[in-house]
Amino acid sequence: MSVLPLPETQAPWPARDALRITAVRPIVTAPEGVPLVVVRVDTSEPGLYGLGCATFTQRFHAVAAAVEQHVGPLLIGRHPADIEDITRMVHFSSYWRGGPVLNSALSGVDQALWDIAGKRAGMPVYELLGGRVRAAADTYLHAGAATVEETIEEAQAILASGYRNVRLQVGAPGLGHYGSPGSPGGYPGSPYPDGWDVQRYLRDTPGLFERARRELGEEPGLMHDVHSRLTVKQAIVLARALEPYRLVFLEDPIAPEFYDRLPEVREGSPVPIAAGEQLSSVTDAVRLVRDGGVDLLRLHVSSVGGLTPARKLVALCELTGVGTAWHSPADVSPVGAAANVALDVTTAAFQIQEGHLYAEAVHEVFPGTISPVNGYLYPNQEPGWGIDLDEDLAAKYPPTAHLHERWAARVRRPDGGIEAP
Numbered sequence: 001m002s003v004l005p006l007p008e009t010q011a012p013w014p015a016r017d018a019l020r021i022t023a024v025r026p027i028v029t030a031p032e033g034v035p036l037v038v039v040r041v042d043t044s045e046p047g048l049y050g051l052g053c054a055t056f057t058q059r060f061h062a063v064a065a066a067v068e069q070h071v072g073p074l075l076i077g078r079h080p081a082d083i084e085d086i087t088r089m090v091h092f093s094s095y096w097r098g099g100p101v102l103n104s105a106l107s108g109v110d111q112a113l114w115d116i117a118g119k120r121a122g123m124p125v126y127e128l129l130g131g132r133v134r135a136a137a138d139t140y141l142h143a144g145a146a147t148v149e150e151t152i153e154e155a156q157a158i159l160a161s162g163y164r165n166v167r168l169q170v171g172a173p174g175l176g177h178y179g180s181p182g183s184p185g186g187y188p189g190s191p192y193p194d195g196w197d198v199q200r201y202l203r204d205t206p207g208l209f210e211r212a213r214r215e216l217g218e219e220p221g222l223m224h225d226v227h228s229r230l231t232v233k234q235a236i237v238l239a240r241a242l243e244p245y246r247l248v249f250l251e252d253p254i255a256p257e258f259y260d261r262l263p264e265v266r267e268g269s270p271v272p273i274a275a276g277e278q279l280s281s282v283t284d285a286v287r288l289v290r291d292g293g294v295d296l297l298r299l300h301v302s303s304v305g306g307l308t309p310a311r312k313l314v315a316l317c318e319l320t321g322v323g324t325a326w327h328s329p330a331d332v333s334p335v336g337a338a339a340n341v342a343l344d345v346t347t348a349a350f351q352i353q354e355g356h357l358y359a360e361a362v363h364e365v366f367p368g369t370i371s372p373v374n375g376y377l378y379p380n381q382e383p384g385w386g387i388d389l390d391e392d393l394a395a396k397y398p399p400t401a402h403l404h405e406r407w408a409a410r411v412r413r414p415d416g417g418i419e420a421p
């Protein structure tokens, strides 16, 4: 990358001091098999750098190239304090803007700049955001097995280890089921025997929750992820069938292509609707909140462009009575997970945080990775995100094609037609 500042991308105001951005680069690493993309922004002050999450695991090469070739050079020579201006400049300068690739790249630099801001101030990012309104973020883990019995057992183990909330998914015939193992050849007489059958899913899912309430009791918070493959009416039928089990939320009932119909789903649903992890447009997220499409907004913070746009959406939620439940499974880096927690503990809109127990290798590559304590995620107390990246170790875990993408490619109905995965 050229180290020469581009005159056009510099601020038209004098910087307060001599600090400057000197380098921007992506680091891709897969310590638990999931390719994670992190951006490192270096400055003219020795030892002062920031890390940001740019993970779009299904298209990680494209994000890395966007950072390396397009976004990074725009930042050289800028003072790292101008986060708002820099991110607007990056966003608008491509003219055709947004989308998950460019927004993930933008998120990487944005979060890295917040990390630098925290390090300069000697404050964790949550203090820069105005300080805490709660001590920690309550979280949930996933239970998902081939049978109802095994799923309940997994849930029991999660609850026994200190969590109060658990997401339940149960397997079904075929390979297209989300969040739990299926079985090949589930529909032997069909054109595509590994297919996924919506009627079977609509029949099985309420049974899982009926059994869960019976065996887990009334106390645990329960949630379920449809993974975006129902019609509006099917979603309402499912939501009504789940009413007796008092879910914390029903997630992604319909595909993002039909989000303008989410208000209908929400209107007809007796359980809270959570959606938004697939959004890569701030404007679309605003519409979702403004038009009554969600009880809980579920951002993948890097796909909307980072902390800067996310905190504005948080404010919108807070001011309009909508909750937040950020996306954070294995395909968010520990830096992104820390950004989630910073938002969680600084807004009254927060409801619940998706949690993931990172493999030991992830903790080694990213010292400071937040671990839940009794099911709560506490923000790090160190300046910035409080998370580092051991690049030598990261290089020992080269990325390969992500399994999620290969799974998604064969989600079809038994008749062979592709489903939104």
Ligand SMILES: O=C(O)[C@@H](O)[C@H](O)[C@H](O)CO
Pocket: 225, 227, 277, 327, 328, 329, 331, 354, 404
């Ligand atoms: O809510 C969730 O954790 C899932 O929807 C995953 O994010 C999705 O499979 C992509 O990794």
Ligand SMILES: [Mg+2]
Pocket: 225, 227, 251, 252, 277
């Ligand atoms: Mg989901």
